Amino acid sequence: MNRRIALRHLALISGGLAFIPSCDFSSDDILTAYENLKITQSQKQLLGDISNVIIPAGEIKGALEIEVPDFILVMVDDCLTSEQQTLFTTGLAAFPDYAKKTGNGNFSGLRNKEKETIILSGQKLEGDETEEGATNKAISYFLNTTKRFTIQGYMASEYIQSEIMPYSLIPGAYNGSVLISDIQKPRING
């Protein structure tokens, strides 16, 4: 089952449902596309918010615009061990409280600079034997994993590799002594 298509279908279905006035959207449903994770719609939104702080939009699109959060969840769902998945989801669940405690209010309502500060400090949290230590460990694991997959998903996206820094299946003949000063490097202003 291709999850991207499944998600698109879900979006279409829910988009259609939105026209039915009696439909209640207040419940926070668990997303079934990620079989090993119990991720809710609002958690996915939070993840999108975080990934958009890590690689923000500008003249060149940011992580959220090119659906990097979806890639992150696919990787966590498929490519991490169950222990790592538990750490990730625990960290994700604990993050809103952590943000509230360190910032001033809900993460989503904060200004960008404040969000950056919270993520950067959260990445550095260290675990210990206490319950709080375990939570801290999960938060830093969640944030570092999110950053790693954000970078991977962003750089290895169709958008970047076809429109911004085109990838070539045929790299050309080998030259084993190229003067760096001779290389024309286009500057891409993010």
Add this chain to the structure above:
Amino acid sequence: MANLNIQSKEQRTYEAIVIGSGISGSWAAKELCDLGVKTLMLERGRNVEHIKDYPTTNMLPYEFEHRGQVPQKIKDENPVVSKCYAFREDAMHFFVKDGEHPYVQEKPFDWIRGYQVGGKSLLWARQVQRWSDFDFEGPARDGFAVDWPIRYKDIASWYSHVEKFAGVSGNKDGLPNLPDGEFLPGYDLNIVEKHFQEQLKKNYGNDRHMISARCAHIHEARPEFTAQGRAFCQNRNLCQRGCPFGGYFSSNSSTIPWALKTGNLTLRPDAVVHSIIYDEQAGKATGVRIIDAHTKEMEEFYAPVIFLNAAALNSNLILMNSTSNRFPNGLGNDNGLLGKYVAFHNYRAQVSGQYEGHLEYTTSGGRPTSGYFPRFRNVYKQETDFLRGYAAGFSASRGVRPNTEGIGMDLKNNLLNPDQYGPWYVGSHMMGETIPKESNYVALDPNLTDPYGMPQLKIHVDYDDNDEKMIKDYQEQMSEMFEKAGFTNIRVNDDHRVPGLDIHEMGGVRMGKDPKTSLLNANHQLHAVPNVYVTDGASMTSTSTQNPSLTYMAFAARAAHHAVAESKK
């Protein structure tokens, strides 16, 4: 009814049967077909047609759902094959999953297999270095295994024969221990690799060499390759997906389509070979018994000549499973040595470092090969406290790495404008000769069977003290060479991989002069059943250090011509 059976038997009769469609089997079939022999090729796996059945070959990185990574569930279900460097999202469909063909690890052994038309020739590392007499004379000089019944002069013209057709790029290096061949232009070493080459000359005179490794890639368009439907290598380095250009040699791109074009080849995929049929009255093999992979029904095919090229350990398995009153312990196994003296290549150690010179340079483009150290230990005489020696791979590389510190606009800017060149990274890995021993063996498990009802193979192969000493010597010598070349931050590693992951398992049906101590003669015929030829890794008397596929190709071509000459007598 009787007539029908006769007809059916006729329809299942050929002039030769080749078991296996990988590198060696496809070479046997190609030569037989070129010589006008009606040949049946049996392959246990599915058909893989050149280009058509390479589903990932032109996929872009972002088209892989996990960007190349193997999902955890697949890793958990396949602990053995997951260790292979090429078992990635883009090529995992060409590998045998652990559960498909179970085996017994009496000692830990990672058995990496490719069951499809073309076998592992789709996946190999494409390194093709010739053997010399320093290799063939090893067992006799150093007193292990048995003497090879052949020497370089017996195989040299066959190396040329296969190199010209497969396409081998390399330089004429003029080294007595690594004979030159029929080469297309070689690939360049880069500026740091050349620096290392010069330093070796300065520090070790003419004793140690590092050359551009010879590889089975077409580096120059020539009519003989066009005639095969192959174009020159595009340096994609995506070989394990199957190459739409036919830029590297595989059975699928080269020998199999060539043999099919002669009209003499019948290819039968999904045919799991059960055994070779032996006729006691005639005193020879008369055919092959297979199990259809889908219907699980048994079928027989007949031919006066049988080539066994199922890959080293499976060729052992088939012979052991081919029992009769005459051969209760496996076909041709009068001396009880079938399955014994299995050996491999020791890839356990690596040495890496950095180089702070030539920092104004980098590389561009791609190349399908790298540097190669022919064996320099114990070549002319015994000089260490271990037998034989090791070859080594070597390469230097340099890339731009983006700064991934921080988050936000700075991070985004750094990612999109990578401009930090690190130092040059240099790396080497060993390829050590292991000594074949009676205690390293494969055998049939008396109880356990696979999904086809075939006995499971028990594998009992391990390192020994000679290997441990060799690892230490490689680490010391390579570190010293690195140091003398001005490399820094030198790290030695022993990854403690278990045998098998080298994918160079060999032996068990070894060649030799004496039927009492070997299974095959100088022409790759079973001493006791001369119309059965074994020309894959199973036939290896010793392993030396070179990647073995080129030698299997030459063996198969040579033996095919021998079989045809014999049939005309």
